[in-house]
Amino acid sequence: MYKNWWKVLGALLVTYSTIAGFLNSVPQKPILYESIRNLYFHVPMWFGMIVLFSVSVYHSIRFLGSNNPDHDIKAVESVNVGVVYGILGIVTGAIWAKFTWGQAWSFDVKQNFAAIALLLYFAYLVLRNAIDEEQKRAKIAAIYNIFAFPMMVVLLFVLPRLADSLHPGNGGNPGFNAYDLDSRMRAVFYPACLGWILIGYWIYTILYRVRSLEKKNTL
Amino acid sequence: MLALQSFAQNGAASFTESIYASGKIYVVVACIVLILFGLLIFLFSIEKRLKKLEEKSRHKN
Numbered sequence: 001m002y003k004n005w006w007k008v009l010g011a012l013l014v015t016y017s018t019i020a021g022f023l024n025s026v027p028q029k030p031i032l033y034e035s036i037r038n039l040y041f042h043v044p045m046w047f048g049m050i051v052l053f054s055v056s057v058y059h060s061i062r063f064l065g066s067n068n069p070d071h072d073i074k075a076v077e078s079v080n081v082g083v084v085y086g087i088l089g090i091v092t093g094a095i096w097a098k099f100t101w102g103q104a105w106s107f108d109v110k111q112n113f114a115a116i117a118l119l120l121y122f123a124y125l126v127l128r129n130a131i132d133e134e135q136k137r138a139k140i141a142a143i144y145n146i147f148a149f150p151m152m153v154v155l156l157f158v159l160p161r162l163a164d165s166l167h168p169g170n171g172g173n174p175g176f177n178a179y180d181l182d183s184r185m186r187a188v189f190y191p192a193c194l195g196w197i198l199i200g201y202w203i204y205t206i207l208y209r210v211r212s213l214e215k216k217n218t219l
Numbered sequence: 220m221l222a223l224q225s226f227a228q229n230g231a232a233s234f235t236e237s238i239y240a241s242g243k244i245y246v247v248v249a250c251i252v253l254i255l256f257g258l259l260i261f262l263f264s265i266e267k268r269l270k271k272l273e274e275k276s277r278h279k280n
Binding site for chain 2: 007011014015018019022023199202203206209210213216217
C-alpha cells in the first residue's frame with residue numbers, strides 16, 4: 001500500500017477541497033458571488049490537463065529516443081485522460097460563463113483557444129488511429145505530439161493575454177490576482193489542483209496498464 | 220424570468236446568507252462527498268481487478 005500513498009493523497013486532497021470548497025467562506029465579488037467556488041473545480045481540470053499533456057510529450061520524446069513502444073502507449077493514454085479533463089474543463093467553463101458572463105459561449109478568446117487546443121489533441125488521436133503500421137504510427141504520433149504541446153501552451157497562455165478576455169488574468173495582466181485569491185481560497189485552491197492532478201495521473205496509469213495488458217494478450 | 224433577474228440583482232447577498240442560515244448546504248455536501256467517495260473506491264477496486272489480471276498474465280507468459 002505504501003507504494004500507492006500518492007493515490008490516497010490525491011483522494012484525500014480532492015475530498016478535502018470539495019468539502020472546504022463548499023463550506024469555506026469566500027470573498028463576495030459582484031457578478032461572481034458564490035460561483036467563485038467554481039475556481040476549485042473548473043481550474044484544476046485545466047491544470048490536470050496540462051500536466052497530463054506534459055507527461056504525454058515527455059513520453060513522446062522518450063519514444064523518439066528509444067523506440068520503445070511502451071512510451072508510445074504512455075503518450076496516448078495520458079492524452080486520453082487529458083482530453084477528458086479538457087472537455088470537463090470546457091463544459092464547466094461554459095456552465096459558469098452562462099451564469100456570470102451571460103452566455104455559455106461568448107466567443108471569449110480564451111474559450112475559443114481552449115477549444116482549438118482540444119481540437120489539436122483530437123487531431124492527434126484521430127491521426128494516430130488512421131495509421132495501421134505500428135512503428136510508423138508511433139513515430140508520426142510522437143512528432144505530432146511534440147509540435148502540438150507548445151501550440152497548446154501558446155493558445156492557452158500567450159495569445160489570450162494579447163487580447164481582451166473575460167477570463168481573469170488575461171488582456172495584459174497575468175496572474176491569479178484578478179480573483180483577489182485570499183489565503184482562505186488558496187488553502188482550498190492549491191490542494192484542489194494537486195489532488196485532481198494526482199487523480200488524473202492515477203487514471204492514466206490504470207489506462208496504460210489496461211492497454212499494455214491488452215497488447216500482451218493479443219500478441 | 221424577470222422576477223428571477225431582480226432576485227439575482229438585489230438578493231444576491233441575502234441568498235448567500237440564506238444558503239448557510241438554512242443549514243441545508245450540508246445535505247448537498249454530504250451527497251457530493253458520497254458520490255466522490257463512491258467513485259474513488261470504485262477506482263481503487265478497478266485497480267485491484269487490474270492487478271489480478273496482470274498477475275495472471277504474468278504467470279501465463
